[in-house]
Amino acid sequence: MADEQNKVIKDFAAKEYEFGFTTDIEMELAPKGLDESTIKYISEKKEEPAWMYEYRLKAFRHWKTMKMPDWAHLKIPKIDYQDLHYFASPKNMPKYESLDEVDPELLETFDKLGIPLEEQKRLTGVAVDAVFDSVSVKTTFQETLKDLGIIFCSMSEAIKNYPELVKKYLGSVVPHTDNYFAALNAAVFSDGSFCYIPKGVRSPVELSTYFRINTAGTGQFERTLIVGDERSYVSYLEGCTAPMRDENQLHAAVVEIIAHKDAEVKYSTVQNWYPGDKDGKGGIYNFVTKRAICKGDNSKVSWTQMETGSAITWKYPSTILKGDNSVAEFYSVAVTNNHQQADTGTKMIHIGQNTKSTIVSKGISIGQSENIYRGLVKFGKNAHNSRNHSQCDSLLLGDRCGAHTFPYIDVENNTGIVEHEATTSKIADEQLFYLKQRGLNEEEAVSLIVNGYAKEVLKQLPLEFAAEATNLLSISLEGSVG
């Protein structure tokens, strides 16, 4: 049986990246390198107002004083920040009125990804704001949303059209001084999504963005800002793919979420960026700062993530529970294969009273990969009667991978309750034996067990995404399922 298992694992490890294709669209690139003139170039290209340029410049000057952190359990080859393009946009980008005007080749790219805009628009009712290397090409469902007062547009448009909102919220959760990559992002961010749900509005559709990195040697620096005003509700989806490139590409995004009183924001992401080939060559470096604040009382933020891609993932979607009775959730499945490394987890900072947080993290390591859960649960002095429950499970497939758990729990009052549990194991021989005895072959059995293992998280994803995520997981295991 051991041999069979090894075969299963080997087959899976040999699995190639499905989304590795390059679209030949003429790109306009910023010259390589990063200095104040790059900032000026980006700002001018995007026709930004002076205050935005100042903001970028301040962040850049701060970034220059910082050093790249090295505390993560990751082996990161040295990144030459001067050897990257900081801006790439398809040339002669017109403003599209309908999908017909969009470059067919571009549409084809989305088709290959399985997220045709039309299809999505027609069948699922999801408004997609697709970001293609840095500039937003198409925003659908704008009209429907407009009627409700919901603003869902690219960050560049928001800077032009809603400067007051952007000024008020940009950098309020992740200031440019927060960390090395947040500073870098604040200085050079290319585009991203902006989403504002006004008071008392429930978004009728799920808002969705797809990111895709296309040009070789560009860094992708999106900036996403989601604001849920009082009593509002929104579910936001983000998905990412990148074509196959040998060079490592840097991705340093920032996502900020603000939930006001009684608001609820649900953020779901499926990340399947190019993880590098089976020898660990190439792939994306995904160094992302994602943070939400439950600003008002009774607010709720929920993170759900499915991580299967990127050569190196380094991110901790976090929530600051400031309002009383606020609730935060974090559900994560992280799959690493070959030489992938993932140091991911969450931070739950409880400040308000009666705040509650839940963490469910499932790690699956295969091949020679490293999968790390790192999390912080902190109860401040005034976070009375707060509650946290964390569960972090790791599954190892193969004896050359690593699965690590680094939880930090800091409690500063005597009325809170924190519970943390974690287990690490492989698929039990008994379970496999049982399923095989029922007529499943080894590969089906492995797939069934892995799906069951991740189910608790997958069921949190919105319907369309859940289907895609389950597919991704099956694809990941396809070599083993036959």
Added chain:
Amino acid sequence: MKEKYVKSYKNNRHSLNKFLDLSDLREKAIEQFEKQGFPNSKNEKWRNFDLKEFEKIFFNPFVVQNEMNLKFFNAIPGFEESELFVLYNGFSSFEMQLDKFKNGVIFGSLRAAMNNYPELVNSYCNKINKQYLNGFNSLNTAFCFDGFFLYVPDNTKVDIPFSIVNYYKNTVPDMVATRNIVVLGKNAEVNIVQVEMSDEHDMQFVNSITEVFLDENSKLEWDSMQKYRGKTIAINPVFIHQKEKSGLYKTVSTLRGHKIRNDIHCKLTGENCNADINGLYITNGNDLIENQVFLDHAVPNCDSNQFFKGILNGKSRGAFTGYVLVRQDSQKTNAFQSNKNIIISDDAVVHTNPFLEIYADDVKCSHGASVGNLDENALFYMRTRGLDEKEAKDILLSAFALEVLNNMKNIDFKKIISSEIEKTLLHN
């Protein structure tokens, strides 16, 4: 401040080796210390430990001996039936006490052992992998002068426990650097009982290193109680090397301490080892007590278990870091970790970090951590049975604390610690 220690060493380098001959180890250590300096809170391992005293105060490494007060013996009964060795401010209380028993067991002062059995002692002294040594440890090697030494030869089982008392009482900021070595030969079995205590006094820095070697199929039961009064800063790392089939059963109960750091570094180098490490910390006032356990599963088929509990009151802080490393190919490892804390007062703080780093797939590893207050249902139940709130709380707290002692084999000492724990809880 670093320079002061280096200067102090250079001025006295010759007399140190005359006292306890470590040949060139001291020179290397001070060089290392010069490079490292003291750790600071930016260092991951010291992030919860407040090190500001080391920036301001020079702890004189040359302890001024004052007369020993033997009264404290009365305070800790139960040593009648054991072999007793007392270290007073780090020095053997009876000049160069060292006993060699008929069965070959050697027990007593390290300094005396170094004089009488230099080869034996040297083969076990300072065998710690350099990468695990911090500035405090280097400083210890540079300045250590005495400590305890226990050698149990192959195939020797000792029935009576060996008792060690570390007693500290000083009036000026001193550094007491003690070095301890415990060696168990093949199939040896022994029980160590250790009491570490200090009197009310000014700032004092206890900087010890203990090295433990467990040969094949040996078994060490080691129970210790720490009760540091006054402003003692104690940094007590223990480095344990376990060979095949050896067993370690260790319990550390810290009942009081201004700033106490217990590091247990356990490396399992032979198959079928067992390491069972239990700890309790009860803090009050401005105490800071931190336990760090590093369990290195370097080979397959070993079991380890960490079980730590804390009760925190006042403005105190308690911290636990349990680190399990399962190296590649260490299959069939079972590693369990548990840390439970009760915070009584609103100002106390707990940091708990149960870490797992795993590179082998056929393992069972789990950890659990919890922080909370007493169970209200349990309290309510007890009150319906006629107990007042305080009684009910006391019963629940002592039941919570005493669970840590469940695995202790030395019943007499268990009774002593239990009653000390109950006294401490009542007092708090």
